[in-house]
Amino acid sequence: MKRIKxxxxxxxxxxxxxxxxxLDYTKGIDNxxxxxxxxxxxxxxxxxxxxxxxxxxxxxxxYMPKNYLFRFLFIFKFLWNNKYDxxxxxxxxxxxxxxxxxxxxxxxxxIAHAHMAFLxxxxxxxxxxxxxxNLVCTDRWGCxxxxxLCLFGNKFAHYxxxxxxxxxxxxxxxxxxxxxxxxxKLNVSSNFVVGSVARFTYQKFPEFLIYTFADIVxxxxxxxxxxxxxxxxxxxxxxxxxxxxxxxYVLFLGLRKDISNLxxxxxxxxxxxxxxxxxxxxxxxxxxxxxxxxxxKVPKEVLFSDFIYSLPLEIGCSKWAEFxxxxxxxxxxxxxxxxxxxxxxxxxxxxxxxxYRYSSNLKIIYKH
Numbered sequence: 478m479k480r481i482k483x484x485x486x487x488x489x490x491x492x493x494x495x496x497x498x499x500l501d502y503t504k505g506i507d508n509x510x511x512x513x514x515x516x517x518x519x520x521x522x523x524x525x526x527x528x529x530x531x532x533x534x535x536x537x538x539x540y541m542p543k544n545y546l547f548r549f550l551f552i553f554k555f556l557w558n559n560k561y562d563x564x565x566x567x568x569x570x571x572x573x574x575x576x577x578x579x580x581x582x583x584x585x586x587x588i589a590h591a592h593m594a595f596l597x598x599x600x601x602x603x604x605x606x607x608x609x610x611n612l613v614c615t616d617r618w619g620c621x622x623x624x625x626l627c628l629f630g631n632k633f634a635h636y637x638x639x640x641x642x643x644x645x646x647x648x649x650x651x652x653x654x655x656x657x658x659x660x661x662k663l664n665v666s667s668n669f670v671v672g673s674v675a676r677f678t679y680q681k682f683p684e685f686l687i688y689t690f691a692d693i694v695x696x697x698x699x700x701x702x703x704x705x706x707x708x709x710x711x712x713x714x715x716x717x718x719x720x721x722x723x724x725x726y727v728l729f730l731g732l733r734k735d736i737s738n739l740x741x742x743x744x745x746x747x748x749x750x751x752x753x754x755x756x757x758x759x760x761x762x763x764x765x766x767x768x769x770x771x772x773x774k775v776p777k778e779v780l781f782s783d784f785i786y787s788l789p790l791e792i793g794c795s796k797w798a799e800f801x802x803x804x805x806x807x808x809x810x811x812x813x814x815x816x817x818x819x820x821x822x823x824x825x826x827x828x829x830x831x832x833y834r835y836s837s838n839l840k841i842i843y844k845h
Contacts, residue, residue: 480512481835482559486566486575489519490527490538491707491732494757495567495592498642500527503534505828511835514561516541516552518568526732549578556582562839569593569628570603573610580613586838589614591637592754593680594623594776616838621776624754638834641778642757643827646817648737649764651810659742663728668701669693671801672743672767674736674758675750677708682772685749685794687714691721692798702727705739740765745805747771749790749797755779760822766813770801781820784808 490496503513514537531538539555541548556564556579563586564579566572576587589610598607607630611617617637619625625637660666671690675681683704690702704714704727711729718727733739736758740746746762746769753759753775760779762769769785780787786804788797817823 480508480510481563481839482512482514482561483563483565483835484514484516484539484556484559484561486516486564486568486572487518488568489517490515490531491519494642496527498757499567500530500534501643501645501824502828502831503531503536505824506832508535511832514539516555518571549574553578553582556584562586563588563835565590567592570598570606570610573606573613576613577609586616586835587614588616588618589628590640591617591619591624591628594621594627594752594754594774598627616834620755620757621778623776623778627754640831640834641821641827642755642760643822643824644757644761644764644817645824646764646814646822649740649761650812650814651766652741653810655738656741656810659738663703663742665701665703665742668699669697669805670701670703670742670744672703672705672739672746673748674705674739674746674761675748676706677710677714679710680751680753681708682749682751682790683710683714684717685790685797686747687717687721687723687727688794689747689749689797689801690727691723692795693801694723694726696798696802700726703730703739703743704728705730705733705736707732736761737765740767743767745770745801747797747801749788750774751790753779759785760817764813764817764822766808766810768805768808770797770804782813782816 485499487495515531516539520540520543528538542551561584564584565588566575567590572589576589579587611629611633617629617633618640619637620642622639625634629637673686677683693700718724740762746767748771750772751774756775756779759769759771763782763785771787773787773789788800
């Protein structure tokens with residue numbers, strides 16, 4: 478039986494939320510039915526944290542040339558020669574370019590997938606790109622209704638399909654022995670541990686997190702902040718930590734593959750994002766029954782348990798610090814898998830839904 482060929486176009490496979498999400502989906506999908514490949518826009522192979530994991534799953538990873546003229550010619554030639562059934566693009570408005578090329582090459586199913594919300598695509602160029610995107614895509618997907626609305630606009634969002642960001646929740650189920658082991662390993666056994674897993678980017682607002690933690694330390698001197706991730710603002714954040722005299726209180730762990738174990742070690746999880754399409758890491762934190770604090774710029778779909786709190790950024794860092802320390806003692810850790818399953822974030826269900834949409838859409842196309 479001929480496998481359905483799917484090409485994911487992504488910003489990178491460097492361990493960020495979308496890359497990790499697609500790795501999990503690729504692990505779960507039936508490779509007898511689907512051939513899944515990747516085309517990252519970022520072309521520095523050394524920084525592609527998930528490259529080897531995807532290769533082991535049988536994926537081909539195609540890196541683009543740096544020169545934009547050569548890049549578009551390369552993509553056209555590659556798609557023309559490789560006859561993909563589906564091109565699934567995850568890069569927001571620039572998807573219009575790659576899906577336009579896909580259409581020229583005869584790709585039948587062209588999916589634009591929205592992963593961001595609460596962004597204002599309101600300048601002239603953005604409006605033109607959105608028009609083109611809605612013309613060249615065959616399917617509009619999003620991780621939340623807010624994400625669909627943000628990318629496709631009011632007129633087309635209701636035609637979209639919400640595919641929730643799923644996790645392998647069994648990895649995150651709270652285990653006290655894992656918690657104790659990780660805290661000993663990190664040398665934080667007796668500390669109040671604030672954790673965050675996020676890229677160091679404008680979107681994730683790491684400066685706000687650092688100032689909030691500085692206020693936490695004033696109230697809770699045994700507090701430790703553990704930061705997991707990398708990004709363009711990392712050096713700036715390290716300098717800010719030093720300026721505030723917090724060096725001995727903050728651990729920078731870089732990119733990690735043991736996120737589920739690290740979450741066991743945290744006491745609270747904090748992510749003051751400026752905007753999110755969903756915030757998959759918040760689903761993971763809730764799967765670990767970890768008291769979580771995020772901004773009111775995340776979609777309501779991710780606020781599904783009784784141990785996640787959404788706060789306005791406008792109230793300021795000191796209010797965030799006070800609220801975190803006030804609410805933390807109200808919670809105990811437990812097996813929170815029921816929350817994940819009940820709200821539709823379990824990996825098998827989402828992979829099955831995605832597989833069904835892929836195959837059924839192709840059947841409709843070829844039937845006509």
